[in-house]
Amino acid sequence: MKVAVIGAGVSGLAAIKCCIDEGLDSVCFERTDDLGGLWRYSDKVTEGQTCVMKSTITNISKEMMCYSDFPMPAEYPMFLHNTYVQKYLNLYAEKFSLRKYIQFEMEILSVMKNDDFKQTGRWVIKLKDKKTDKVKENIFDAVLVCTGCNSEKYVPNFPGLSNFKGEVVHSQDYRKPTGYEGKRVLVIGIGNSGSEIAVELSGVASQVFISTGRGSWVFPRIIDCGMPIDMTSFKRIMIKLKQILPQLIEKLVEKKANAGFDHTYYCLQPKHGVFTLAPIINDEIPKRLASGTLRVKTDVRTFTKNGVIFDDNTVEENLDVVVLATGYAFKFPFLDKSATNVKENNVDELYKFIFPPKLEKSTLGVIGCTRANGPNVPVFEMQCRLSTRVFQGKVTLPCYNEMMLDIESKQEALKQKYVKTHQHTVAVEYIEYMDELATLNGCRPDLGSLLWLDPKLAFTCYFGPCTPYQYRLQGPGKWDGARKAILTQWDRTLGPLKTRPLGFNEQPSQKNFLLFSFVFIVFICYMLQVALL
Known part of the structure; x- marks a missing residue:
C-alpha cells in the first residue's frame, strides 16, 4: 500500500514513522525546503506558512510533548526554546531515517478521489514542483493530511478596521520585537500567542494594551516546588477525581490560579470555569500588568482613524500598531469537498476528529485537526498510529450511522462543556482523547x-x-x-x-507523600459529602 503524507511538520514526521512501523510505502510532500513545520523559525514571512516567534519557549514540558518511543535528550532543559524543538525533530528524523521519504518544495494542488475510488479507495494527487514549476499527478492508496489547522488566518469583522491608519499585523506574521520600540500597541486576543506577544512587546513599546472580552485563567509553567505544571496536572488520578468531585476539583484549581495572583485585581477574572476553556500558560503577565507596561482592555467596539473605542466606552488614541492574535481558520483548500467540508470553522464530519465517515473506503486521515488541552505532539502521533492500521484493515471503523452518532454526541458534548469560541469545536482533553484512540487501536x-x-x-x-x-x-x-x-x-x-554541586546530600522529594495526602483528604471530603446527602 502506497501512502501520501502531506506536510513534514510534527504530525507529518510521525505519519512517516508510523507508515514504516506498519510496513507501508510512504511519500511525504513538503512545500518548504526543510522539515519542522511551524517549529522551523524563519525571519521571512510567507503567506499561509505559520512560524513560531524567535523567542518562543514551549509551554509544555519536554517529557509530555515528545514522541512516545523517542524521549528527548536528557540534557535538554525542562521547557524548550524553539531551536531545541527543531533539533529534536531532526534527531527523530535521523534516528528513524525519515528524510529519504520526504520530497521538499512540493506544493499540493488537489487531492481528489480516483475514478475507481468506490472499489479501491485510491486518490489522485496533483502537485507542483516549486523548483521547476512542473505539475504532475500521482495515484496513492491512502492519504494522511498533516498540514494541521494553523495556516489560514482567522480575522473577525472589526467595525472600522479598514479606516485605521496604523499598522495591522496578524500574529502569524509576528516574529520579534524589533521595529516596535517606543510604539503604542494593541494586541487583540488573549490566547497563548496573544499573551506571549503582548508580554514581549511590553518590554520595548511605550505602552501595550491587550483586548479580551471574556478574560482568561492564567497559570505559570512551573508551580509547587518548581515542578512543571503539566506533569503535575495531567495524571490519571486527577481525571478520576474530576469525575468523582467535579465542582470541588474545579474550585480547588481556580483557587490555585488565584493564589499565584488574584485574577479579579488584575482584571483577568473570567466568568467561565477553569475547565470550560483552555487556560493560558504565561509566567510574565501579572508582572507586566503590575508594572503598567501592559494593560487589560475589554472587547473592541470600533476602530477610529488613530485608535479604538472599547465596549466599556473607554478610548485609546494614537495607536501605532494593532496585532490580531485571533487564531486560525480550519481550511483544506486542496482536499476533495466530498470527503470533508469546513463550515464556520466547524469540522463536524470527522470521526474521532480524523476520518470522514462519508467515504466508501477509509483511506483518508486528517491529522492535527484538534486542540488538545495538553500536549499536541503525542495526540498527533496517536492519530497517525491509528490511521495507518485503519488503512490496512487491522482496525475496522464502525458503520456510517454509528460514526455519525458518535460525531453528533461529541459535538453536543462540546457545546455543553466548553465556552463557545471559533476553536471549541475541535477541543479535546489530552488523557481522555488519547485513551479513546488507544482503545480503538488496542494500545x-x-x-x-x-x-x-x-x-x-x-x-x-x-x-x-x-x-x-x-x-x-x-x-x-x-x-x-x-x-x-x-x-x-x-x-x-x-x-x-543540576549544574552546581550543593555540598550536602539532597533530601528525597516529598511529592509522593503530598500527593497521597491530597488524595486522602479529597476522599474524606467525598465521603463527608455523601454522608450529608
Whole structure:
C-alpha cells in the first residue's frame, strides 16, 4: 500500500514513522525546503506558512510533548526554546531515517478521489514542483493530511478596521520585537500567542494594551516546588477525581490560579470555569500588568482613524500598531469537498476528529485537526498510529450511522462543556482523547493487569504524569524501552537543573507523600459529602 503524507511538520514526521512501523510505502510532500513545520523559525514571512516567534519557549514540558518511543535528550532543559524543538525533530528524523521519504518544495494542488475510488479507495494527487514549476499527478492508496489547522488566518469583522491608519499585523506574521520600540500597541486576543506577544512587546513599546472580552485563567509553567505544571496536572488520578468531585476539583484549581495572583485585581477574572476553556500558560503577565507596561482592555467596539473605542466606552488614541492574535481558520483548500467540508470553522464530519465517515473506503486521515488541552505532539502521533492500521484493515471503523452518532454526541458534548469560541469545536482533553484512540487501536495501557505484574510501574502510571510512553507499554507498537522511560522521566526532567554541586546530600522529594495526602483528604471530603446527602 502506497501512502501520501502531506506536510513534514510534527504530525507529518510521525505519519512517516508510523507508515514504516506498519510496513507501508510512504511519500511525504513538503512545500518548504526543510522539515519542522511551524517549529522551523524563519525571519521571512510567507503567506499561509505559520512560524513560531524567535523567542518562543514551549509551554509544555519536554517529557509530555515528545514522541512516545523517542524521549528527548536528557540534557535538554525542562521547557524548550524553539531551536531545541527543531533539533529534536531532526534527531527523530535521523534516528528513524525519515528524510529519504520526504520530497521538499512540493506544493499540493488537489487531492481528489480516483475514478475507481468506490472499489479501491485510491486518490489522485496533483502537485507542483516549486523548483521547476512542473505539475504532475500521482495515484496513492491512502492519504494522511498533516498540514494541521494553523495556516489560514482567522480575522473577525472589526467595525472600522479598514479606516485605521496604523499598522495591522496578524500574529502569524509576528516574529520579534524589533521595529516596535517606543510604539503604542494593541494586541487583540488573549490566547497563548496573544499573551506571549503582548508580554514581549511590553518590554520595548511605550505602552501595550491587550483586548479580551471574556478574560482568561492564567497559570505559570512551573508551580509547587518548581515542578512543571503539566506533569503535575495531567495524571490519571486527577481525571478520576474530576469525575468523582467535579465542582470541588474545579474550585480547588481556580483557587490555585488565584493564589499565584488574584485574577479579579488584575482584571483577568473570567466568568467561565477553569475547565470550560483552555487556560493560558504565561509566567510574565501579572508582572507586566503590575508594572503598567501592559494593560487589560475589554472587547473592541470600533476602530477610529488613530485608535479604538472599547465596549466599556473607554478610548485609546494614537495607536501605532494593532496585532490580531485571533487564531486560525480550519481550511483544506486542496482536499476533495466530498470527503470533508469546513463550515464556520466547524469540522463536524470527522470521526474521532480524523476520518470522514462519508467515504466508501477509509483511506483518508486528517491529522492535527484538534486542540488538545495538553500536549499536541503525542495526540498527533496517536492519530497517525491509528490511521495507518485503519488503512490496512487491522482496525475496522464502525458503520456510517454509528460514526455519525458518535460525531453528533461529541459535538453536543462540546457545546455543553466548553465556552463557545471559533476553536471549541475541535477541543479535546489530552488523557481522555488519547485513551479513546488507544482503545480503538488496542494500545491503551491495562493498568489492572500491570498492577499484578509490575505494581511499581502501575502506580507510577496512575499517580504520576501521563507521559506518552504509557501508550507504548502494550499492544500494537509496543516499545521495549517504555517502562524505563516512564520510571526515569523525572530524572530527565530535573537533571538539567543540576549544574552546581550543593555540598550536602539532597533530601528525597516529598511529592509522593503530598500527593497521597491530597488524595486522602479529597476522599474524606467525598465521603463527608455523601454522608450529608
